[in-house]
Amino acid sequence: xxxxxxxxxxxxxxxxxxxxxxxxxxxxxxxxxxxxxxxxxxxxxxxxxxxxxxxxxxxxxxxxxxxxxxxxxxxxxxxxxxxxxxxxxxxxxxxxxxxxxxxxxxxxxxxxxxxxxxxxxxxxxxxxxxxxxxxxxxxxxxxxxxxxxxxxxxxxxxxxxxxxxxxxxxxxxxxxxxxxxxxxxxxxxxxxxxxxxxxxxxxxxxxxxxxxxxxxxxxxxxxxxxxxxxxxxxxxxxxxxxxxxxxxxxxxxxxxxxxxxxxxxxxxxxxxx
Amino acid sequence: xxxxxxxxxxxxxxxxxxxxxxxxxxxxxxxxxxxxxxxxxxxxxxxxxxxxxxxxxxxxxxxxxxxxxxxxxxxxxxxxxxxxxxxxxxxxxxxxxxxxxxxxxxxxxxxxxxxxxxxxxxxxxxxxxxxxxxxxxxxxxxxxxxxxxxxxxxxxxxxxxxxxxxxxxxxxxxxxxxxxxxxxxxxxxxxxxxxxxxxxxxxxxx
Numbered sequence: 001x002x003x004x005x006x007x008x009x010x011x012x013x014x015x016x017x018x019x020x021x022x023x024x025x026x027x028x029x030x031x032x033x034x035x036x037x038x039x040x041x042x043x044x045x046x047x048x049x050x051x052x053x054x055x056x057x058x059x060x061x062x063x064x065x066x067x068x069x070x071x072x073x074x075x076x077x078x079x080x081x082x083x084x085x086x087x088x089x090x091x092x093x094x095x096x097x098x099x100x101x102x103x104x105x106x107x108x109x110x111x112x113x114x115x116x117x118x119x120x121x122x123x124x125x126x127x128x129x130x131x132x133x134x135x136x137x138x139x140x141x142x143x144x145x146x147x148x149x150x151x152x153x154x155x156x157x158x159x160x161x162x163x164x165x166x167x168x169x170x171x172x173x174x175x176x177x178x179x180x181x182x183x184x185x186x187x188x189x190x191x192x193x194x195x196x197x198x199x200x201x202x203x204x205x206x207x208x209x210x211x212x213x214x215x216x217x218x219x220x221x222x223x224x225x226x227x228x229x230x231x232x233x234x235x236x237x238x239x240x241x242x243x244x245x246x247x248x249x250x251x252x253x254x255x256x257x258x259x260x261x262x263x264x265x266x267x268x269x270x271x272x273x
Numbered sequence: 274x275x276x277x278x279x280x281x282x283x284x285x286x287x288x289x290x291x292x293x294x295x296x297x298x299x300x301x302x303x304x305x306x307x308x309x310x311x312x313x314x315x316x317x318x319x320x321x322x323x324x325x326x327x328x329x330x331x332x333x334x335x336x337x338x339x340x341x342x343x344x345x346x347x348x349x350x351x352x353x354x355x356x357x358x359x360x361x362x363x364x365x366x367x368x369x370x371x372x373x374x375x376x377x378x379x380x381x382x383x384x385x386x387x388x389x390x391x392x393x394x395x396x397x398x399x400x401x402x403x404x405x406x407x408x409x410x411x412x413x414x415x416x417x418x419x420x421x422x423x424x425x426x427x428x429x430x431x432x433x434x435x436x437x438x439x440x441x442x443x444x445x446x447x448x449x450x451x452x453x454x455x456x457x458x459x460x461x462x463x464x465x466x467x468x469x470x471x472x473x474x475x476x477x478x479x
Binding site for chain 2: 014017018021022024025027028031039113114115116118119121122125126201204205207208211212222223224226227230237240241243244245247248251252255256259262263266
């Protein structure tokens with residue numbers, strides 16, 4: 001086979017694989033613009049005959065999905081901001097400040113990674129109940145406000161910041177907080193962006209914990225609301241598809257815009273240990 | 274794993290153009306919301322109107338009741354997990370492939386190895402550690418499956434898709450049998466803890 005042919009075959013396979021991969025998402029978007037019952041006709045329609053926004057109207061006007069969208073946004077934004085803020089503080093301290101037991105404390109934190117999050121959910125739930133945080137946004141937010149992953153990520157980066165830079169700032173009379181805020185933080189921008197992207201997406205997509213802690217509909221985040229909706233509207237395929245679009249689209253767009261930060265985070269995650 | 278390795282090899286091929294585009298496309302399912310795509314797949318798997326069975330019917334193949342048949346429910350969920358996860362594994366494989374020095378391939382070519390020979394004797398051995406790492410990570414991830422059965426099957430039919438986390442959730446938060454659920458959680462912890470330690474060991478060796 002000549003090089004040209006090889007290249008054509010290769011790209012044909014790649015494009016076919018790409019279409020196959022995107023198919024469920026494309027079908028989701030397409031079906032969300034169909035009118036009731038259109039997606040289950042025979043022979044099947046892949047593209048709506050007359051695109052309509054009826055499903056989206058029903059979602060937001062009748063079924064109050066806007067409320068869930070808002071809940072998701074509130075939770076995801078708060079978690080993102082706080083985990084970046086506290087993660088960077090802790091990461092900086094673990095990398096650059098000297099204090100007794102630093103390595104030991106960090107080691108204990110790393111051990112916590114071994115515990116799968118689902119295992120902690122039972123005691124966490126009981127704890128939240130005692131604190132009267134069941135059914136509140138705080139109940140979702142607090143457990144993720146700072147993560148070991150975030151601290152680890154930032155610490156690895158901070159280790160590469162030259163000590164001389166900090167010394168220079170110290171000689172110029174900057175306090176510890178000033179150094180952290182005006183010298184280190186601007187340097188750390190790329191890694192902060194990585195952590196922020198990561199936290200936002202994982203919080204937005206999280207399902208199990210919000211499902212457990214938020215029993216009241218008024219606080220449901222999008223994934224929980226969507227799963228509930230499925231219980232009542234399992235036959236309204238088109239409606240469910242538009243609900244899925246509303247849930248998936250924000251993270252998908254965010255990923256397309258910020259993918260280099262996201263993938264950088266994955267790489268760090270894959271070499272840790 | 275096989276799917277993602279294939280994807281990594283193709284995307285990383287020297288002849289491939291628009292590498293970034295293909296990487297993004299293949300990676301997109303990873304960032305999607307699990308619940309939402311589970312809903313989408315539930316409809317794709319529909320025995321009569323689902324696109325998958327319509328396609329199978331057009332090819333005159335049998336059309337199983339994917340989520341309702343005890344033999345097909347778990348494979349259906351696995352298929353979704355593969356679709357959702359292979360992009361992530363692909364990225365790790367690509368990173369692994371890029372660490373293989375070009376000289377090794379040249380040496381193999383000089384020794385008369387064809388494309389398959391190069392793959393068999395250079396690529397695979399060099400990817401050894403990556404394989405182990407990916408295997409453990411994927412295993413840990415799959416042990417924690419929850420949203421897919423919750424949305425698509427509710428653990429049925431005949432409890433065939435009742436994953437360990439699903440079981441913990443049902444016992445603990447539906448039947449309020451906290452003790453039983455805690456026992457399930459503890460077993461999950463032992464299994465995953467062991468797997469994670471193994472992974473960390475592997476990480477140190479590299």
